Amino acid sequence: MSILTYRYRIKDASSEKHLRQMAGAINYVWNYCNEVGLLAFRRDKAFLSAYDLHKLTAGTSKDLRLSADTTIQQVCTEYVTRRRQFKKVKWHWRAKKRSLGWIPFKAAYVRLTDDTVTYCGHRFRLWLSRPLGGALKTGSFTQDAQGRWYVNFQCDMADAAEPVGRLDLGIDLGLTHQLTCSDGVQYSRANLTRHYKDVLAMAQRAHKKKRTKAIHAKMTNVRKDWSHQVTTAIARRAKLMVIGDVSSTKLAKTPFAKSTYDAAWGIVRRQLPYKAKQLAGVCVDGHERCSSVTCSACGAHSGPSGLRGLGVRTWVCPCCGVMHERDVNAARNILAFRSGRATPSKGIPVLEAGEDVKTLPVPAAPRAVP
Numbered sequence: 446m447s448i449l450t451y452r453y454r455i456k457d458a459s460s461e462k463h464l465r466q467m468a469g470a471i472n473y474v475w476n477y478c479n480e481v482g483l484l485a486f487r488r489d490k491a492f493l494s495a496y497d498l499h500k501l502t503a504g505t506s507k508d509l510r511l512s513a514d515t516t517i518q519q520v521c522t523e524y525v526t527r528r529r530q531f532k533k534v535k536w537h538w539r540a541k542k543r544s545l546g547w548i549p550f551k552a553a554y555v556r557l558t559d560d561t562v563t564y565c566g567h568r569f570r571l572w573l574s575r576p577l578g579g580a581l582k583t584g585s586f587t588q589d590a591q592g593r594w595y596v597n598f599q600c601d602m603a604d605a606a607e608p609v610g611r612l613d614l615g616i617d618l619g620l621t622h623q624l625t626c627s628d629g630v631q632y633s634r635a636n637l638t639r640h641y642k643d644v645l646a647m648a649q650r651a652h653k654k655k656r657t658k659a660i661h662a663k664m665t666n667v668r669k670d671w672s673h674q675v676t677t678a679i680a681r682r683a684k685l686m687v688i689g690d691v692s693s694t695k696l697a698k699t700p701f702a703k704s705t706y707d708a709a710w711g712i713v714r715r716q717l718p719y720k721a722k723q724l725a726g727v728c729v730d731g732h733e734r735c736s737s738v739t740c741s742a743c744g745a746h747s748g749p750s751g752l753r754g755l756g757v758r759t760w761v762c763p764c765c766g767v768m769h770e771r772d773v774n775a776a777r778n779i780l781a782f783r784s785g786r787a788t789p790s791k792g793i794p795v796l797e798a799g800e801d802v803k804t805l806p807v808p809a810a811p812r813a814v815p
């Protein structure tokens with residue numbers, strides 16, 4: 446079983462005033478939790494639990510004009526979860542201007558008929574872009590930076606019984622090609638930050654806040670859509686995926702900072718494991734260290750290394766004479782390090798009985814995928 450969130454845009458602008466009113470009431474509950482929690486901590490040196498907050502906020506739903514106590518309870522529970530997660534005594538204050546609208550609900554309190562969702566006595570029409578794929582558990586109404594409202598439904602989804610993919614793939618995350626698989630397939634897209642930088646700069650200089658937000662939203666949507674398509678394609682092909690543990694925080698301090706942020710490796714890392722799980726595959730982290738410098742055919746440290754070696758896209762190993770494409774070689778090593786056939790420090794493959802270095806499979810020439 447896994448949980449999948451379906452997100453739909455809400456159609457009418459007229460219904461937004463109800464959503465704004467409810468979001469305001471929820472901010473009020475959140476700020477109350479924050480304040481009363483802080484007072485309790487100062488007095489007793491102990492945090493209030495979700496149960497304490499439920500008792501303190503009981504019976505307020507009528508005054509706050511929220512459907513039921515469950516929404517208020519959900520806000521209290523969420524507050525406690527976030528406080529524990531981020532280990533903060535005082536959480537940020539939710540205000541209409543600063544925080545995007547958020548209204549959580551439970552499945553029992555909403556009704557979805559055709560393209561209309563009914564909640565708290567109000568009807569909201571959606572752009573039902575695709576049908577729900579599973580049983581509805583919980584959900585929420587949320588607002589984005591452009592002020593648009595969405596409804597999110599979290600559904601229980603059944604996982605595939607048998608692995609859909611057949612391959613074992615090592616995956617190298619990079620900047621020239623965002624993703625390279627060990628079987629030679631590469632996935633790349635244009636650098637969005639570079640593509641939109643001129644129009645963005647123009648909008649910012651002209652103080653056009655709305656336009657700036659729209660450009661940022663466009664970039665986010667393109668990036669997310671591309672990542673979804675690519676991760677789904679990989680999850681369908683492979684039963685084992687090993688992703689390199691390249692650190693974007695380290696690279697963000699180099700001249701490659703902009704490209705690193707644009708590559709958004711975090712999205713891939715987040716999407717691939719759950720897609721793998723749905724298709725009965727496995728996605729694990731592998732070692733990135735020495736993956737470029739090691740020859741994936743003989744294991745010698747003969748490849749390009751350091752900042753100077755970054756421009757080298759293809760190279761020939763002087764020890765075994767095999768020609769390598771930089772990223773494919775790295776992806777093959779990431780898979781090999783994981784399976785124990787080689788180690789990052791020594792780089793010498795552990796040969797099985799009767800196996801010769803020369804007979805190890807030679808990497809295929811890279812194939813570009815649009």
Ligand SMILES: [Zn+2]
Nearest residue numbers: 740743762765
């Ligand atoms: Zn070699």
